Amino acid sequence: MNYTLIIRIAVSLLLARWKQTLVAAIGVMFSITMFIALLGFMNGLNDLLDGLILNRTAHVRLYSETKVSEEQPINNSSEFKAMHNFVRSIKPNNSRQEIYNSQAILKALQEDDRVLGVAPKISAPLFFAAGTIEITGVINGIDPDAESRLFHFDDYITAGNSANIRTVSNSIILGKALADKLMAGIGDLIYVATPQGERFGLKVVGYFQSGIQDFDKAQSYSSLSTTQKILGKGNHYITDIQVKLKDLELAPAVAGEYHRLFQTDTEDIQTANAQFETGSFVRTLISYAVGITLLIVAGFGIYNILNMMIYEKMDSIAILKATGFSGADVNRIFILIALSIGVSGGLSGILFGFLASAGIDQIPFNTPALPTITTYPVNYDLVYYAIGLSFSLITTYLAGLFPAAKASRIDPVVIIRGK
Amino acid sequence: MNQVILEARHINKTFHDPVTVQILKDITFTVSKGEFVSMMGKSGCGKSTLLYILSTMDTDFDGDLFIDQQSVKGRNEPYLAHVRNEKIGFVFQFHYLWNEFTVLENVMLPGLKLNKYPAAEVEYQARERLRRLGIENLALKKAGQISGGEKQRAALARAMINDPLIIMGDEPTGNLDKKNSEIVFGLFKQMSQELNQTFLVVTHDPGFAEKTDRIIEMEDGRILGHNQRPLHSAKT
Numbered sequence: 206m207n208y209t210l211i212i213r214i215a216v217s218l219l220l221a222r223w224k225q226t227l228v229a230a231i232g233v234m235f236s237i238t239m240f241i242a243l244l245g246f247m248n249g250l251n252d253l254l255d256g257l258i259l260n261r262t263a264h265v266r267l268y269s270e271t272k273v274s275e276e277q278p279i280n281n282s283s284e285f286k287a288m289h290n291f292v293r294s295i296k297p298n299n300s301r302q303e304i305y306n307s308q309a310i311l312k313a314l315q316e317d318d319r320v321l322g323v324a325p326k327i328s329a330p331l332f333f334a335a336g337t338i339e340i341t342g343v344i345n346g347i348d349p350d351a352e353s354r355l356f357h358f359d360d361y362i363t364a365g366n367s368a369n370i371r372t373v374s375n376s377i378i379l380g381k382a383l384a385d386k387l388m389a390g391i392g393d394l395i396y397v398a399t400p401q402g403e404r405f406g407l408k409v410v411g412y413f414q415s416g417i418q419d420f421d422k423a424q425s426y427s428s429l430s431t432t433q434k435i436l437g438k439g440n441h442y443i444t445d446i447q448v449k450l451k452d453l454e455l456a457p458a459v460a461g462e463y464h465r466l467f468q469t470d471t472e473d474i475q476t477a478n479a480q481f482e483t484g485s486f487v488r489t490l491i492s493y494a495v496g497i498t499l500l501i502v503a504g505f506g507i508y509n510i511l512n513m514m515i516y517e518k519m520d521s522i523a524i525l526k527a528t529g530f531s532g533a534d535v536n537r538i539f540i541l542i543a544l545s546i547g548v549s550g551g552l553s554g555i556l557f558g559f560l561a562s563a564g565i566d567q568i569p570f571n572t573p574a575l576p577t578i579t580t581y582p583v584n585y586d587l588v589y590y591a592i593g594l595s596f597s598l599i600t601t602y603l604a605g606l607f608p609a610a611k612a613s614r615i616d617p618v619v620i621i622r623g624k
Numbered sequence: 625m626n627q628v629i630l631e632a633r634h635i636n637k638t639f640h641d642p643v644t645v646q647i648l649k650d651i652t653f654t655v656s657k658g659e660f661v662s663m664m665g666k667s668g669c670g671k672s673t674l675l676y677i678l679s680t681m682d683t684d685f686d687g688d689l690f691i692d693q694q695s696v697k698g699r700n701e702p703y704l705a706h707v708r709n710e711k712i713g714f715v716f717q718f719h720y721l722w723n724e725f726t727v728l729e730n731v732m733l734p735g736l737k738l739n740k741y742p743a744a745e746v747e748y749q750a751r752e753r754l755r756r757l758g759i760e761n762l763a764l765k766k767a768g769q770i771s772g773g774e775k776q777r778a779a780l781a782r783a784m785i786n787d788p789l790i791i792m793g794d795e796p797t798g799n800l801d802k803k804n805s806e807i808v809f810g811l812f813k814q815m816s817q818e819l820n821q822t823f824l825v826v827t828h829d830p831g832f833a834e835k836t837d838r839i840i841e842m843e844d845g846r847i848l849g850h851n852q853r854p855l856h857s858a859k860t
Contacts, residue, residue, distance in 0.1 A: 207739045217724045524720035527681060528734040528782070529709020531702040618676045621716055621794070 211534060214525070215541040218514060225510045226542075230550040232503035233601060237554025237593045240496030242561035244589040247492040249582035251485045257416055261356045262474055263324070263447030264456045267463060269304050270470040273297050302329075307443040310467050319450055319459060324351035326445040327432045331425070334396040334404075335387045342383060342423045344397070346432025355449045358426075364391055365411025370428045377431075378411040380421035397435065405435050497596065504600040507546055511539060511608035515615075522612055523620035532613035539612050543605020544598065551597030555590050626656040628693065629789045629822060635677060635687035637670075647673055648685070649845040655790065658820040660813070662833040665842035671826045672794055674842070678824065679712055679792050680704045692789055709738050713783030713791040717798040719775035723768035727759070727778045730767050735785040746785070753781040756818075757811055773804030780811060784821070791815075793825035797832060809835070 219226050273295050279285055304310065307325065314323045327346035332339040349367040352358040359367050363381060370376050377397075379389060389395050389409045398404050407427070415421055427435075433442050448463075450456055453474065460473035475482070515522065522535055566583040637648040647670045655661055663671045676682040678689065680696050683704070688697050692711055696704060708714075713734075721730045728750055735746035754760045757777045762770050767778065776796060783791045796812070797805040809832055815821045816837075825836070833839045839851040 207736060210733075210736045210739075217722065221724045520718075520720055521722050524714075524722075525733075526705065527679075527708065527714050527716075527720075529705050529737050531705035533702060534705075534737075616681075618681045621718075621720075622672060622676070 211537050211541065215538045215545065218518060218521075218538070219542055219545065222510070222514055222517070225513065226546060229503075229507045229510045230546050230553070232506040233500070233547060233550025233597050234554040234557060236496070236499035236503045237551055237597050238557040238561055239499050240492075240596070241555065241558025241589055241593050242565065243495060244489075244492045244592075245558070245562040245583045245585060246565050246581065247488050248584035248586065248589070251488055252584055253578065253582040255485055256357070258478055259474065261358075261361075261415070262478060263356070263445075264450040264453055264474045265448040265460045265463060266472045266477075267304060267310065267446040267448065267467060267469045268444060268472070269302050271297055271302065302444045303438075304443050304446060304469055306467075307446065308441055310446060310469070311443075313467075314446065314448060319452070319455060321449045321451045322351060322355045323449075324348055324355050324447045325429065325443045326352075326447055327429060327436070327442065328444050329432065329436055330400055331435070332398040332400075333383065333387055333425075334398065339398065340383070340386060342380075342425055344377070344432055344435065345424065345426050346429040347426055348429055349426075356447070361413055361415050363412045363414045367411070367426075369410035370426060370431070373408060373410050375405075375407050375431055375434075376410040376427065377407040378413050378426040379409055380424045381412045381414040382418055382421040383423065383425060384409065384412055386422070399436060401437075403435070403437060407431070407435075496593075500596050500600045503550070503597075504604040507543055507601050507604040508608060510546075511543060511605055512611075514542070515539070515608055515612045519615065519620050522615050523617040526615065526617040527621065535615070536609045536613035539609035540602070540605050543601045543609065547597050547601025550601070551594045554597060555593055558590070558593060559585075626658055628654045628656050629691070630655040630678065630824070631690040631693075632674075632678065633688040633690070635674070635685055635689065637673060637677065637685045647845050648677070651687070651845075651847060653840065653847060653850070655822060655824055657789075657822055658816070660816045660823045660837040661825070661840060662836040662838070663824070663826045663840045663842060664828070664830070664833050667828075669842045670845040671842045675792060675794055675824070675826050679714065680707055709734055710786055711789045713786070713788035715776065715779050715783050715791065715793040715796040717795040719767075719772075719779045721767035721775055721778055721782075723766065725767060726764050727754070727767055727770065727781075728763040730778060731781045731785055734782060738786050740786075750781065750785055753784050754778075756815075757781050771804075773800055773807055776800060776804070776808050777811060780808070780815075784815070790822040790824055793823065793827075795827060796825060797827070797829065805829070805832070 277290065277292070277295065279290050279292060311323060311325060314320055325348060329344055331342050331344040333342050347358070349358065349371050353367050362378065365378065367378070370378055377395070379387065387395055391409055391411065393409050394406050395409060396404055396406055413421065413424065413426060415424075430440060433440055436442070450459060456473035457475055460471040463469070464471040525535060526532070562583045562585060565581050568581050570578060570581045572578070631654045632651050635648055635651040636646065638644060638646045651674060663675070665671045673682070677685050680689075680691070688695055690696070691707060696707060721727070722733070725733070728747065731750040731753060732746050735741070735749060736743060741749070751760060751763060754763055757780060759774055759777050759781070762774060762778070767775065770778070793812075797808050800808060812823060812825070813835065816823055825832075827833055841848040841851065
């Protein structure tokens with residue numbers, strides 16, 4: 206097959222109707238541009254919103270819940286062995302929130318292949334003294350390095366540095382809203398009191414802003430050892446173990462396994478934050494639907510232009526067939542025209558899509574809720590570009606299919622005798 | 625007797641739309657190498673229909689057709705396209721040149737399609753054909769910019785590019801004024817004599833037909849008779 210000849214003929218047909226061809230290519234380009242810009246923006250937003258919660262949430266959390274023991278004496282009584290226990294007046298008798306045998310659990314977790322990292326944590330209620338008034342809040346004792354590495358803790362520190370709570374003894378990072386209420390500046394000394402009445406002085410070394418105002422009004426962070434000191438506990442005292450997995454999808458299964466293995470309460474991220482996945486899914490679905498709709502419209506444009514071209518070039522097609530071009534050759538010519546519109550539109554669409562994404566990325570976007578974000582978020586994942594290009598090729602191919610088949614069926618006798 | 629290059633055997637054709645009409649009735653004849661044959665007859669006598677059957681473009685007929693002593697009846701479309709490309713040249717009433725291409729490119733098109741020679745060789749041959757037909761100076765002009773007579777000459781050059789066994793014409797001078805008609809006919813005749821090129825031309829013009837080697841007269845789908853002249857009488 207003589208492809209250079211077929212390409213030359215296709216090019217000459219394209220050039221003969223270059224204005225319409227250009228319009229068709231611009232149609233494809235526009236839809237791919239929109240598709241990429243839309244998906245990049247939507248997914249950037251998705252990542253941001255998901256990150257707001259998901260990045261900071263452990264994939265599996267091990268903790269000790271205050272609850273009634275499942276092992277009640279009545280269950281051991283042989284008299285009631287076969288019966289169900291309806292006794293409702295039982296109260297929990299042990300308010301201990303510590304995870305038993307935490308050091309061994311930490312060690313075992315770190316050796317698990319599926320685990321990306323482990324961060325121990327202490328969570329305890331606390332009163333912050335603002336003059337004579339006490340504000341209720343929560344203190345989180347953390348390992349700042351593990352917390353930053355696994356849960357992007359550093360991203361939410363607006364003043365100071367997360368490592369300060371480790372290097373400065375008796376120091377604390379306050380939620381920005383809490384600090385405003387306490388009127389505590391960096392370097393100031395604040396007083397806190399435990400529910401047991403112990404008072405303690407702590408130095409403010411940083412502010413923390415999560416983007417969720419209620420959260421920032423109550424939370425504060427300190428090192429594990431400082432927190433253990435405040436609470437008057439030993440240096441193995443931990444209330445939570447946060448596990449980050451290599452594969453998020455494994456979380457429910459792993460949570461169940463740890464529950465049996467370590468005899469602690471566990472919670473997986475899917476259960477804790479089911480709504481976020483739904484939101485992301487719907488947003489992505491909408492972007493795809495809009496993108497594909499645009500492409501289909503562009504496809505109809507190509508279909509129209511090819512049809513017009515065939516009507517106009519009926520004579521030329523007839524003489525091609527009369528002088529020895531087969532129907533398959535003519536078919537190839539028109540498929541080639543359609544695909545070249547698709548490729549040029551698709552490639553320029555990718556370029557303009559990238560530029561549009563880069564443009565959106567420059568638009569200032571300041572919101573007090575999201576301290577680390579200064580411009581609109583954009584996702585530059587290559588997958589969207591690949592999908593855009595393949596969509597453009599598929600739609601233009603489909604749009605070219607019918608006109609090309611029509612052109613290949615043209616009967617030269619009908620055209621030539623019709624003159 | 626020269627080699628037979630085209631043979632029609634008992635060709636019948638019937639149109640069924642809107643009523644059944646038999647348009648060709650038992651057409652049998654041969655064309656030999658080097659002959660200049662014209663087909664004459666009134667409008668609607670079936671001469672153009674016959675020409676398109678002979679050209680392999682119309683495959684819907686009964687009977688048999690041999691081109692270069694090979695039957696083309698019932699062959700598939702790509703095969704027939706190849707036969708047309710290699711063995712048959714066409715000159716129609718309308719020139720059917722591609723206006724976007726230069727005259728040279730138009731002439732080269734069937735040669736490039738045949739893909740027997742490299743492009744440079746095809747170009748040389750095309751220029752040679754144009755020179756023979758006296759329009760070499762127009763080679764690089766767009767086909768849309770030349771006159772009607774010149775277009776028909778370019779179409780003849782295109783028909784000759786692959787050295788076809790036979791060139792078929794459907795009223796090739798029908799759209800031309802008298803002067804251009806004579807020039808184009810003169811070229812047909814010249815090619816017939818100089819290159820021993822075979823022609824089969826449908827025409828209305830008795831003046832045109834008179835000067836050919838043989839006139840096939842048709843009426844109502846039948847061949848009335850062959851008006852044979854001594855082969856290449858004009859040579860003597």
